[in-house]
Structure formats: C-alpha cells, structure tokens
Amino acid sequence: MNALPVMPPGDGAALSQAESAYRKLRDKLIMLDIRPGEPINDGQLAAELGIGRTPVREAVKRLEVDHLVVSYPRRGTFATIVDITELADVSDIRELLEPLAARRAATNASAGVRAELRDVARTISGIDSTPRDKRELMRYDLTVHRLIYRAAGNPHLEDTLIRYDNLATRIWCLVLDKLPSVEGHIAEHVGLLEAVADGDADLAGKLALEHVSSFEKSVRRVL
Structure with a gap:
C-alpha cells in the first residue's frame, strides 16, 4: 500500500515535546492501541517516547479534556471506556x-x-x-x-x-x-x-x- 503523506503541524512549526507526546498518545488511544480502561503510567510512557515525564503529564492533562483519559483521586489515570x-x-x-x-x-x-x-x-x-x-x-x-x-x-x-x-x-x-x-x-x-x-x-x-x-x-x- 502506498504511504499517506505525513501530516505536518498546522502552523508549520516544529512540535514541542509536549505536543508530540499529546499527538502520539492521542492516536494510540483513538486506535485502541491503549485499550479502554487501561491505566496510564506516565513514567512508562515517557520511557517509551524517549522524553521526560513533564511533557507526558502535560499531554495527559489535555487528553483528559478530550475525554480520552480520566483521572480518579488515589486511583490514578485510565483510558476512558468507549461508550x-x-x-x-x-x-x-x-x-x-x-x-x-x-x-x-x-x-x-x-x-x-x-x-x-x-x-x-x-x-x-x-x-x-x-x-x-x-x-x-x-x-x-x-x-x-x-x-x-x-x-x-x-x-x-x-x-x-x-x-x-x-x-x-x-x-x-x-x-x-x-x-x-x-x-x-x-x-x-x-x-x-x-x-x-x-x-x-x-x-x-x-x-x-x-x-x-x-x-x-x-x-x-x-x-
């Protein structure tokens, strides 16, 4: 199959680590590579993405606004269930x-x-x-x-x-x-x-x- 063109940032600028982490995690959640209900471990994700925990945490906060992850006090953060x-x-x-x-x-x-x-x-x-x-x-x-x-x-x-x-x-x-x-x-x-x-x-x-x-x-x- 021919490859689709890579989608560039909307403003043509280079992506920050937080923005890059956000997009990669977002698409993993969308495609269910991160399964519904699966815990979100920022340390593990940071290691997988090869970046620090801070940009991953920033990305996770945005994903919560997108209703792709949900946080519970004293329990942690999880991929939302698909309703x-x-x-x-x-x-x-x-x-x-x-x-x-x-x-x-x-x-x-x-x-x-x-x-x-x-x-x-x-x-x-x-x-x-x-x-x-x-x-x-x-x-x-x-x-x-x-x-x-x-x-x-x-x-x-x-x-x-x-x-x-x-x-x-x-x-x-x-x-x-x-x-x-x-x-x-x-x-x-x-x-x-x-x-x-x-x-x-x-x-x-x-x-x-x-x-x-x-x-x-x-x-x-x-x-």
Whole structure:
C-alpha cells in the first residue's frame, strides 16, 4: 500500500515535546492501541517516547479534556471506556459540522493544499482488493478528515471536529473486527477529496454528510 503523506503541524512549526507526546498518545488511544480502561503510567510512557515525564503529564492533562483519559483521586489515570451509547450524540454533531468543514475547505483551501488533497485521493484510489489490516486502513480515515479540517481554515472548527472524529473513531475501532470490510468506507473519501480539491462546495458538503451517515449505519448494523 502506498504511504499517506505525513501530516505536518498546522502552523508549520516544529512540535514541542509536549505536543508530540499529546499527538502520539492521542492516536494510540483513538486506535485502541491503549485499550479502554487501561491505566496510564506516565513514567512508562515517557520511557517509551524517549522524553521526560513533564511533557507526558502535560499531554495527559489535555487528553483528559478530550475525554480520552480520566483521572480518579488515589486511583490514578485510565483510558476512558468507549461508550457506544454516545454514537447518536457524536453523529448529530458531526452531521452538522463535517459538511460545513468540507464546504469551507472547498472554498478556502490553498493551491498547495488542493494538490495535497489530490495526492491523498490518488493514494486511496490505488488501494487494491488485497485484504488489508483494518486498523491500518483506519489511519487513512483519520488523515483525510484532519486534512479537510485544516483546509477549512477555521482553527476553532478544526479543533472541535478533531475531538468528535476522535471519539467516533474509537467507536469504529471497537467494532472493527465485526465489520466484514472497511475498504468501502475508505474509498468514499476519494470523491470527497476530489470535490474539495475542485472547489465544489455543494458536492463536498453533500458527500461529507453521506460519509458520516454511512459510518453510523455501519456501526449500528453490527451492534
């Protein structure tokens, strides 16, 4: 499989240790590499990441705001449980905001970002029918959504959508092994990426809404 482009920091600046730790731990929690309910040991994580405990602790504080970890007095910090009952609430918000981000991205994206969108679309189009690791494929989903959010040019919208997409992805990963395939879900991104790159705001918004609705239906079918 062709590799997706590495997502750069939104402001083009080098990442601090705390920001780097935050992003790495966030994605481990999203993809359930850190399992729901698993204790968060800052010393162990610092050793794994090759950094000090202070940036890890800063990262964990942010992850608590994101509802990805939870702290209990005298017990410690743990990865939050994935609550399937939150699916409807998360989908309600995403069905409103994902189309908005797609329309804004179609209108506001720079020429460089449009070229990046087309590159990602070509990469996804090149995925053949050979069985792939489902979690590997889900990283495409994260990359596409984060790229569109960034292209929208509204940092508040981007921050909000990243948080809700993260929660949705955790739900998706929880049922991933029950799904017969995720290739179709990933392939849906091609038309969306091309619509944004072409500047077709109406089509981009329509496809973004269909994609979010399709996600919820797919999860509900296996519950």
